[in-house]
């Protein structure tokens with residue numbers, strides 16, 4: 310199976326529970342950014358995500374409260390660099406105790422020191438390594454030499470130690486799709502369990518001109534769609550067809566909610582128009598209908614999986630053919 314059975318079943322149970330309650334909108338993924346401290350300053354990253362002080366990190370109990378409040382079955386721990394969070398072990402253990410699934414998103418530089426041998430492999434824990442290209446490109450994106458070699462070494466070591474290992478690649482305007490294919494080959498040879506390839510999004514605080522227009526996303530993702538037939542990509546075929554310009558969806562910004570050192574971020578993972586102290590305030594005052602419609606100018610070039618993967622899944626009920634394709638994609642992947 311493309312996704313382990315326990316993740317698939319928990320996600321289906323979560324959807325059924327919400328369906329029975331009549332909920333039209335509910336989170337599937339919580340992006341937990343427990344700190345805005347990082348050991349890199351990548352060129353595509355928003356400034357606030359790597360300039361924060363460690364003392365301003367989210368206290369452990371607030372992370373758990375946020376998780377309990379939103380109820381998402383999947384937690385993506387990112388940041389900043391989450392391996393720098395001093396209470397990472399307790400955080401991961403607490404999330405596992407709540408029977409949620411974790412993607413630990415990391416640049417891999419501290420995996421050896423902070424994770425391997427300190428936090429045991431677990432079926433609910435996936436380590437997700439950032440890799441934006443082959444050596445020269447990735448080191449340029451990370452603004453530091455040696456990051457690519459370390460990431461590949463840690464991918465192999467993670468597999469050797471029994472962790473579930475993913476990679477996460479952002480496609481920028483200059484990204485060569487031949488290079489993305491070469492990267493897929495390298496990751497497969499290293500034993501990767503799954504690969505996420507996403508289009509870059511221009512955060513308001515990033516002034517570098519490296520991001521894609523919608524037309525450029527469509528062109529690049531036609532190639533990604535081809536790659537998905539040969540490699541274990543974790544994006545659904547429907548989402549990839551959307552990114553390739555072959556389908557249209559409204560956004561589902563509420564499906565991926567983001568908790569940060571500044572509180573709940575609204576309306577979505579990408580846009581921090583407002584930050585809220587409490588879940589109720591965030592959930593009940595955000596104008597979901599407006600953001601679903603993609604009419605805001607900040608949404609014009611956005612085709613991010615955090616907004617649209619859920620739309621692809623929620624639309625399945627209208628197409629038995631897509632439902633069968635999705636089941637086959639997961640079962641046979």
Ligand code: SF4
Pocket residue numbers: 560561562576577578579580600601603607608611612613615616617
């Ligand atoms: S389209 Fe993109 S930027 Fe707009 S609300 Fe959805 S995820 Fe956010």
